Amino acid sequence: MDLENQKRVKEFTEEYGAENIVVLLGAAEGEASGLAAETVTAGDPTFAGPLTGVSLGLKVYHVCEPEIKELIDEAVYEEQISMMEMVLDVDDIISEMTAIRDEFCKY
Amino acid sequence: MNSVVKGTGYILVHTPDMIMRNGTTQTTEMIVNPGSEYLKELPNHIRTYDQAVNYYPNQTYIGNMTPAELAAIEGPWYDKPMENAPRYGKFGEIMPEAEFYLLMQTCDVFDLMRLHKDFVAEHLEAFKANPIIDETIVARVNAGVEQDEIEHFVNDEHAEGIYYNDKLVGYLKRAHDVDVNLSAHVMLENIVSKASSVLATLYAVQNAGINKEDVDYIIDCCEEACGDMNQRGGGNFAKATAEIAGLVNASGSDVRGFCAGPAHAIVDAASLVKSGAFKCVIVSAGGCTAKLGMNGKDHVKKGLPILEDVLGGFAIVITENDGVSAEINLDMLGKHSVGTGSAPQAVISALVTQSLDKHGLKITDIDKYSPEMQNPDVTKPAGAGDVPLGNYKMIGALAVKRGEIDKKDLASFPAKHGMMGWAPTQGHIPSGVPYIGFAREEIMRGEIKKAMIIGKGSLFLGRMTNLFDGMSFVMQTNTAAEAQAAAGVSEDEVKVLIGKALKEFAANLIAE
Numbered sequence: 177m178d179l180e181n182q183k184r185v186k187e188f189t190e191e192y193g194a195e196n197i198v199v200l201l202g203a204a205e206g207e208a209s210g211l212a213a214e215t216v217t218a219g220d221p222t223f224a225g226p227l228t229g230v231s232l233g234l235k236v237y238h239v240c241e242p243e244i245k246e247l248i249d250e251a252v253y254e255e256q257i258s259m260m261e262m263v264l265d266v267d268d269i270i271s272e273m274t275a276i277r278d279e280f281c282k283y
Numbered sequence: 284m285n286s287v288v289k290g291t292g293y294i295l296v297h298t299p300d301m302i303m304r305n306g307t308t309q310t311t312e313m314i315v316n317p318g319s320e321y322l323k324e325l326p327n328h329i330r331t332y333d334q335a336v337n338y339y340p341n342q343t344y345i346g347n348m349t350p351a352e353l354a355a356i357e358g359p360w361y362d363k364p365m366e367n368a369p370r371y372g373k374f375g376e377i378m379p380e381a382e383f384y385l386l387m388q389t390c391d392v393f394d395l396m397r398l399h400k401d402f403v404a405e406h407l408e409a410f411k412a413n414p415i416i417d418e419t420i421v422a423r424v425n426a427g428v429e430q431d432e433i434e435h436f437v438n439d440e441h442a443e444g445i446y447y448n449d450k451l452v453g454y455l456k457r458a459h460d461v462d463v464n465l466s467a468h469v470m471l472e473n474i475v476s477k478a479s480s481v482l483a484t485l486y487a488v489q490n491a492g493i494n495k496e497d498v499d500y501i502i503d504c505c506e507e508a509c510g511d512m513n514q515r516g517g518g519n520f521a522k523a524t525a526e527i528a529g530l531v532n533a534s535g536s537d538v539r540g541f542c543a544g545p546a547h548a549i550v551d552a553a554s555l556v557k558s559g560a561f562k563c564v565i566v567s568a569g570g571c572t573a574k575l576g577m578n579g580k581d582h583v584k585k586g587l588p589i590l591e592d593v594l595g596g597f598a599i600v601i602t603e604n605d606g607v608s609a610e611i612n613l614d615m616l617g618k619h620s621v622g623t624g625s626a627p628q629a630v631i632s633a634l635v636t637q638s639l640d641k642h643g644l645k646i647t648d649i650d651k652y653s654p655e656m657q658n659p660d661v662t663k664p665a666g667a668g669d670v671p672l673g674n675y676k677m678i679g680a681l682a683v684k685r686g687e688i689d690k691k692d693l694a695s696f697p698a699k700h701g702m703m704g705w706a707p708t709q710g711h712i713p714s715g716v717p718y719i720g721f722a723r724e725e726i727m728r729g730e731i732k733k734a735m736i737i738g739k740g741s742l743f744l745g746r747m748t749n750l751f752d753g754m755s756f757v758m759q760t761n762t763a764a765e766a767q768a769a770a771g772v773s774e775d776e777v778k779v780l781i782g783k784a785l786k787e788f789a790a791n792l793i794a795e
Contacts (some may be wrong), residue, residue: 180746204673207666222580223316259628259684262693263676 177215182225185216189232195283199236200244204260206268209238210276217280233282238273240266284766286556287608288758289563289600290491291720292483293344294375295707296383296594297335298575300446305471306575306591321580328579330588332379337364340658341593343705345372350702350721358703359660361590374720375486377593381406381447382413383478389423390478390527391455395470397436398445398453400427415485419529443467462512472572473520476507479596480524480569487565487598488528498600499561501525501535504548505568506710508539524567533565541745542655542714544568545597546738546754549716552601553611553756563602570594571709578665578708590661595712599719606763609726615642617737617755625751631677634737634755636685646682649700649757650731653718654678655739656704670713674737675701714738715755722758734758 177185189197199216203209211221213236220227237244240261245253303309303325312322335341339360343353347369356363370376378386385406388396403426411421436442436454445453455474459465480503488495503521510517521535538548545568552564571594579589604610615638623633639646654674662670679696682688688696706713715736722734740752 205666205668208668211666223319224311228315256624256626256628259631259677259680260626262680262683262690263673 177212177220177225177227179225182215182220182227185232185234186226186230189234194232194234197232197234199234201236201238201273203238203269204264206265206272209269210272212236213273213276214280217276217282231280233280235281235283236273236277238269240264241270241273284557284604284763285610285612286553286601287604287610287761288719288723289493289602289605289608290487290489291600291723292375292486292488292490292567292596292598293346293372293717293720294479294483294486294596295335295341295344295377296380296479296482296570296596297330297332297377297592298380298383298572298594299329299332299592300380300449301475301572302329302576302579302589302592304444304446305572306577306579307573308577308579309575312580321583324583325576325579325589328583328587328589330590330592332377334364334588335593336370336377337366337368339363339365340660340705341377341707342368342372344374344595344707344717345376346374346720347372350705350718353705354698354703359663360658361587361660374490375483375596376413376415378413378482379409382410383594384445384447384453385410385424386416386420386482387455387474387478388425388453389420390481390523391474392523392526393458395458395467396445396453396455396474397425397428397432399430399433402447402452403427415482415489417485417529420527423527441467443471459511464511464515473507473509475572475594476505476569477520477523477527478569479594480505480520480567480598481527483569483596483598484524484528484530484565484567487567487600488530491600491602493563493600493602495529496532497563498525498530498533498565499563500552500555501530501533501565501567502548502552503535503537503567503569504539504544504711505537506539506541506544506571520569521567524569530565540738540752540754541740541742542711543738543740543752543754544711545714545716546736546756549599549601549611549719549736550613550616550754550756552599553613556601556603557613563600565598565600567596567598568711569596570712574709578661578667581665582661585664587664590658591708593707595707595709597712597716599716604761604763607727607761609723609758610761612757612759615639615735615757615759617735617753619739619751619753621750623751625749627677628681630739630751630753631674631681634739634753635678635681635735638755638757645687646678646685647687647700649733649735651702651718651722651725651734652678652700652737653702653715653722653734654737656702656706656713656715656717657708658704658706658713661708662704669704671701671704672697714740719758726758726760729760732760
């Protein structure tokens with residue numbers, strides 16, 4: 177995850193409390209989604225950014241996961257996401273995200 | 284009449300010693316994890332010059348094989364060398380590091396860079412032997428300095444060391460004592476960009492078959508900025524490049540837009556020519572040291588060589604319509620506007636279907652799309668997937684949503700309307716433009732009629748706006764003959780007819 181984004185996630189967490197933060201991802205690949213999810217839960221696996229060694233354990237979802245999809249207005253989802261949903265390997269993303277949440281999410 | 288793509292130049296420079304010292308992934312790692320396993324392991328993953336030359340994607344970039352030929356070889360390509368591949372290609376070359384250091388020195392007009400005299404002596408003949416390097420550039424080579432001077436500037440004066448095979452062979456010093464914009468680090472990045480832009484420009488001029496004096500204007504679209512503390516991005520790479528390349532009649536300016544820069548610059552250039560402001564405009568860009576080894580951590584972790592070991596450069600010559608070359612159709616532009624939004628769906632619609640809808644065309648009416656043409660060998664192991672394929676899937680999915688193809692045909696859309704990526708991950712370098720040289724040829728051979736070049740840029744990286752950006756244009760078969768036919772008899776034809784009539788009249792007089 178981009179170092180600046182790691183910094184922002186860390187600052188928001190300090191400001192609002194980890195239990196009040198949900199990180200929403202839009203990555204195009206399961207692996208990239210998993211890496212970003214790991215960064216905001218277990219800590220930066222690349223040991224490069226502000227979240228290195230910082231286990232925030234935040235709630236983290238990909239925008240194509242059913243938990244998020246059902247919260248979004250159908251027309252908006254159709255207009256903004258449906259094309260990407262057709263393109264992405266959503267099952268792979270869900271399995272990567274679920275595995276990371278099961279292991280590292282604290283909330 | 285539309286302007287045409289008269290010729291193109293594409294060059295790579297193999298810079299193994301710059302990966303560790305100038306690539307930001309490595310320089311950042313040296314700050315945050317100085318003793319890391321990655322930094323220890325990286326030197327074992329550097330490719331030799333021959334390995335970089337014998338690499339199929341690099342051979343495609345310089346024009347020795349077509350995108351279709353590359354796609355016929357199953358990837359990954361890094362472990363399938365193309366034996367004895369040539370250094371030179373029809374679009375340009377893959378320059379070795381030592382010769383590039385000499386080129387960099389010739390592009391330094393402020394005596395900031397000096398190489399060791401033995402190094403210069405050792406590599407000067409090879410530099411001179413390159414047919415594209417003319418005597419005016421050779422004349423700019425400095426004979427070199429002693430090791431003491433190099434060590435003094437590197438150790439005591441904050442100069443950047445120039446390394447060859449890990450040995451200190453030169454320096455590039457700061458251009459100001461306190462101004463960070465003129466620090467040795469920035470000057471090195473800028474001179475690298477300028478030198479690789481010069482090389483690409485020289486090839487583009489040669490390949491277009493024009494004289495250097497014919498060039499009226501040059502637009503640089505790299506992602507660096509040159510200036511000082513009072514005007515950090517003052518410019519102007521373009522004119523600096525033109526000076527060394529010998530474009531004596533050219534002025535120029537810089538256009539920026541992250542990776543979308545090239546598409547913006549080409550639309551600007553085509554507009555300048557079509558409007559009649561200038562007859563011949565070059566769009567050029569050099570390479571970026573900061574991105575060397577950008578995905579190196581993943582490559583090393585997965586046992587691959589560091590594939591981001593080359594700088595890229597390109598130049599496109601755009602001229603008045605010559606009646607044969609592929610045209611740039613300015614009636615078919617796509618752009619990401621402020622109100623477009625940043626969802627991929629909105630972005631792709633703005634860039635792809637905006638211009639098609641204006642002309643009642645379907646997505647399938649474009650024969651080939653050239654979006655971000657990054658080499659998947661580089662991006663897939665880094666978890667970023669196959670970038671061109673991702674783009675083709677998005678364009679295909681949009682065609683499904685518009686009812687222009689069946690969902691079952693989505694899987695075959697990328698192969699039919701797309702290509703495998705071959706360009707190095709140098710930001711602006713893979714952004715649509717690598718295909719322009721091939722597109723020109725395929726259009727002129729009648730293999731395709733229309734190609735869409737798409738540039739996308741991540742403006743948010745500059746922290747000035749959260750907006751995304753993009754620009755697209757269409758290259759097409761030359762329509763000059765059609766336009767003339769539609770306009771009736773041309774002026775030239777009238778002259779020919781009058782001449783013929785006069786000759787006949789004179790012949791009749793003589794006969795009488």
